[in-house]
Amino acid sequence: GLRKRQAISEEQYLADQIAAELAAVEVEQASERRVLSQARLxxxxxKLRAKQITSPHAGVVTEVLKHPGESVSVGSPVFRVDNPEWLHVTGKLDVGDCWRVRVGATVRVHVELDGVDLPIEHQRFAGKITFMDSKIDHETQMCTVIASVENRDSLPIAGLEAAMIITASPVDRSEESLHARTSK
Structure with missing residues (x-):
């Protein structure tokens, strides 16, 4: 190289070699500092995520159950989040019908109001059974079913009485529908 041709002095060559080695050490140290900084980040x-509360589903906070300064244990509800686009409709099925309904069965729901005739009563809301209680109530001989139904226009219908029509499971190969007494 240049050193053999005496284009640079031995001292200059050693100084450049030391500078290169120092630069390599600085790069290694910077890389280690970056790894350490990333670990700190x-x-x-x-720690920040541990202090944040995130809803497991999309929606709107409809009720605050705990306020700043109150103690909270892991897993306890802090607020209620409802998705106005979907409703959970709870119904009761007669023991004879429980055997023909399965999770995933399609449902149609319509609001039933006594003493008034509102346009909401003529709308139908489609959905599916999402839960079926395996426990039959001894006194009523009924089981609980829950369906999620689409609330297309986010109508204010939560809490109203309704009828749920459940399409029987294909297991029994019948086309009959079942009626459940419901409330939203």
Whole structure:
């Protein structure tokens, strides 16, 4: 190289070699500092996430159950989040019908109001059975079913009495529908 041709002095060559080695050490140290800084950032983000409360589903906070300063234990509800686009409709099925209904069965729901005739009563809301209680109430001989139904226009119907028509499971190969007494 240049050193053999005496284009640079031995001292200059050694100084450049030391500078290159120092630069390599600085790069290695910077890389280690970056790894350490990333670990600190990850730890800070984890601490922040531990203090955040995130809903498991999309929706709107409809009720605050705990306020700043109140103690909260892990898993206890802090607020209620409802998705106005979907309603959970709870109904009761007669023991004879419980055997023909399965989770995933399609449902149609319509509001039933006594003493008034509102346009909402003529609308139908489609959905599916999402829960079926395996326990039959001894006194009433009924089981609980829950359906999720689409509330297309986010209508204010939660809490109203309704009728749920459940299409029987294909297991029994019948086309009959079942009626459940419901409330939203």
């Amino acid at each position: 990850d730890e800070a983000e984890a």
